[in-house]
Amino acid sequence: xxxxxxxxxxxxxxxxxxxQALAALDCGASVAQALNSAAxxxxxxxxxxxxxxxxxxxxxxxxxxxxxxxxxxxxxxxxLFNGLVWLTQPAMKxxxxxxxxxAIAEAGVGAKRGALRDALTLFDENGAWLQAPxxxxxxxxxxxxxxxxxxxxxxxADARLVxxxxxxxxxxxxxxxxxLTAHVLLEDPLSLSADQWAAKPFCPLPVLxxxxxxxxxxxxxxxxxxxxxxxxxxxxxxxxxxxxxxPxxxxPxxGRKPSIDR
Numbered sequence: 001x002x003x004x005x006x007x008x009x010x011x012x013x014x015x016x017x018x019x020q021a022l023a024a025l026d027c028g029a030s031v032a033q034a035l036n037s038a039a040x041x042x043x044x045x046x047x048x049x050x051x052x053x054x055x056x057x058x059x060x061x062x063x064x065x066x067x068x069x070x071x072x073x074x075x076x077x078x079x080l081f082n083g084l085v086w087l088t089q090p091a092m093k094x095x096x097x098x099x100x101x102x103a104i105a106e107a108g109v110g111a112k113r114g115a116l117r118d119a120l121t122l123f124d125e126n127g128a129w130l131q132a133p134x135x136x137x138x139x140x141x142x143x144x145x146x147x148x149x150x151x152x153x154x155x156x157a158d159a160r161l162v163x164x165x166x167x168x169x170x171x172x173x174x175x176x177x178x179x180l181t182a183h184v185l186l187e188d189p190l191s192l193s194a195d196q197w198a199a200k201p202f203c204p205l206p207v208l209x210x211x212x213x214x215x216x217x218x219x220x221x222x223x224x225x226x227x228x229x230x231x232x233x234x235x236x237x238x239x240x241x242x243x244x245x246x247p248x249x250x251x252p253x254x255g256r257k258p259s260i261d262r
Contacts, residue, residue: 001025001077004173009213011173012161014084021080032073035083044171045090049073049083060109066101077173081166089164092129092189095119098196115198122195125167128182128205131190132159137186140203142231145223149209156211163207164189172207176214179228204230 004011004022011018017038024034034050039046048070055064055072073079095224103117111255118219133155139148152173163169163182171180183202185192192201195247206228208214223229259262 001075001080002174004077008172008176009210010018010207012164014081014088016171017084017087021084025080026203031075031080031083035073035080035087038084039087046087047090049086053225055131060101060104062100063104065097078166078170081169081173085164085166089162095190099197103194115126115200116194119197119200119202122183122200123185123189123202124165126165126183127202128161128163128165128168128184128207130159130184130186130205132156132161132186140184140186143204143230145209145229145231146220147209149217149223150220153211154207159205161205161210165209166226168207176208178204178208178214178216178225180208181228184253185186233240 006015006018008024020038021031025031026035029037032041032051035049047065048128050068050070051074052068052072054075055061060066071083072082095169097150100120107114130137132140132179133152136148136155136159137151138146139152146207161184163172165182168180168182183200184203184205185202187196187201209217209223209229211217216221
């Protein structure tokens with residue numbers, strides 16, 4: 001398993017459990033054992049972690065978790081971060097898993113996840129939760145990157161960004177690069193209904209633009225890269241009027257593998 005630079009600021013919300021799990025791994029524990037060891041002190045609402053073979057071949061992963069309160073876990077960094085998010089954000093992970101399990105019970109697994117399960121998977125793999133002053137939230141929603149990162153830079157001291165997507169955490173831990181982008185919620189994940197999740201209420205955020213998260217972003221020119229810091233989509237007036245006059249047909253949203261680059 002690759003080594004992790006523990007000084008990275010995006011890992012701070014996982015401490016001290018990350019240190020404890022890595023110490024157990026260094027002593028020969030499996031990832032499941034290391035996570036259970038890190039959770040040995042009572043932690044409200046956390047599941048147990050079990051070896052991946054404990055998952056029956058015919059049972060969906062989320063359904064197994066809902067039924068057994070156990071998380072199948074491989075000896076991979078990806079699963080280590082998944083477990084650490086379970087330990088640090090148990091209520092959120094239980095909500096995501098419950099919605100997944102309910103959808104599977106209703107419609108089965110199927111070849112495509114559908115809009116709700118697609119959104120839940122995207123956030124679970126690649127999500128982040130931002131609590132921030134109103135000026136920052138407005139700038140993020142409009143993709144006004146200079147306002148978000150330069151004009152309101154001092155307000156980041158009053159904000160809290162937590163990466164909860166374990167695939168994104170793995171990428172940041174092993175190969176951090178400028179295009180890595182989180183799907184950010186500005187609302188409390190526990191407050192959203194299934195329909196609200198299905199609408200994918202996410203804002204894209206290139207996370208290495210966060211002040212203090214990457215040395216290069218101290219220069220304002222860091223944010224001039226429109227391949228990463230893409231401007232908000234603006235529809236020409238005539239096209240906008242035509243679009244508004246047309247009845248809106250809903251399109252089924254196919255499930256897809258989450259992408260963590262833009």
